[in-house]
Amino acid sequence: MKKPSFFLRYKVFCIFLVLALLIVLMAVFAPQVTMGVDPAKGSLAEAIKPPGAGHIFGTDKMGRDIFTRVVYGARVSLAASFSVVFLSFFIGTVLGILAGYFRGALDAVIMRIADMMVSFPGLVLAMAVAGILGTSIKNAVIAIAVVTWPKYARLARSLVLKIRDRDYVSAAIVTGSKTPYILLRYMLPNALPTLIITAATDIGSLMLELAGLSFLGFGAVSPTPEWGLMLSEGRPYMQNAPWLMVFPGLAIFITVVIFNMLGDGIRDILDPRTED
């Protein structure tokens, strides 16, 4: 029997991969997509225009084109979410593998810190950290990474603990493999698939958290075109200009749906055991 092609086997994954790539391309080529309109500049004569010709998503209180700002918002949102995922993935994996492999005092210190972070509502701490560090999208990224890394550390540690005492690891040690080699060639590859699945399924919710922080005013600063911030800026004009809230929100929603679906797709490919 002919094996079905990759595309047919993972139809959903392929569709959402294309959609996700489209969003990334839209972010990268934002100036071309918006045909050179400046997202931070507007004319007050054009303030709060409803969607129509010229401005398909309307304009905000400063007369800035909402469509342009939504497109540029993808840049901010994607860059920030990928940085959070990367930071917490990197820190968590490194610390988790070290803790699991070396055990002892190092393990105790790292895991007690992680436990402390986990026994605590993440957004609350992220808010406090972002607020104390000062308002900027960079600090929001740091704040969310600070509360996210323990998840990866615990996961990596438990995966390492599972194989730490297997015979082939002992054999590698006995035959004189260097510790860094064991960490990179035995421990890391064993932990990686599960960690990647977690990261892939996390991107969507991290995006929501970042937008939430910006919405509260602890993330992006005006005039940065960021979706959460745009929603909070549009809030006072809700009655007369609902389009200020509809489009940025829709942008967040669609992007998160696509990345969540993509994450599920990656999980199905890397881990055929789970279904759902």
Add this chain to the structure above:
Amino acid sequence: MSRKKILSRAVQIVVVLFGISFITFLLTYLAPGDPAQIMLTSSGVMPTESLVADLRERMGFNEPFLTQYFNWLKNALHGDLGTSFSLNKPVAQLLSQRLWPTLKLTLLSMVLMLLVSVPLGMLSAVKKDSWIDNIVRFITFLGVSLPNFWVGLLLMLCLCVRVKIFPVVSSGGDFKSLVLPAVTLAIAMSAKYTRQVRTAILEELGQDYVVGARARGVKEWRILWCHVFPNSLLPLITMLGLSVGSLLGGTSVVEVIFSYPGLGSLAVSAITSNDYNLIQGYVLWIALIYMVINLIVDISYNYIDPRLRLAN
């Protein structure tokens, strides 16, 4: 859970509280900006050099870091969390005032969430892969991708601004002003929880005792409600306890949208005005609530699952 275990968990809570208080204190200490200057500016006084120096001396800002921390800790242990300089009231008093509204909101949204997600999750588990299951899974999938602040804004737009059913500002304290914030929180939570209920029930449905009961001809609804549901309560309650955490964090967004006078909106205003005492008090307060709730959840296992009771 044995008495010894409960005790060790309680000790752990205290340790975590100390750790968190230390970290937040360190962060505020390292934060850019002179607290004395911020205090003066926020109370409308021109921060001249001598005034700032005087205030620094009076508030003990010139002491070394550890001395400052231990002074704060000593007061905190006596129930004095300092004074909020943006609101000019004792932090402890502010926090206890705002606690009840937020708890009310959290409880109501949890009840709403359970009412929606338990029946839906069970239905979609029992009718696995049917059209009902597919619809439920599709809706919950969209639900977990919805930003809760957007849901709140849209609800407000539809039900407060267009059709004036609910008040735009939910500070009245009556039931009506509680509904929309609670619904907003519940929508985001129920999508996630429905999926968890579905997974938990599916897991139990695959157990041998279900096959056995079916073979003995026990009625299907009886298997579901008298056998499967009680057995899947444990993971469901654990997840409920954990979701309290995201609820407590999520309330701040919803409280800000609906101008609801709870802990979350208090925290947001504290953070924007650099009110360090208040931020610290808030973080500790939330940590305490969250951990105590999860301890209660763990203790409740004893009452829910007789096997655990016997094991002790």
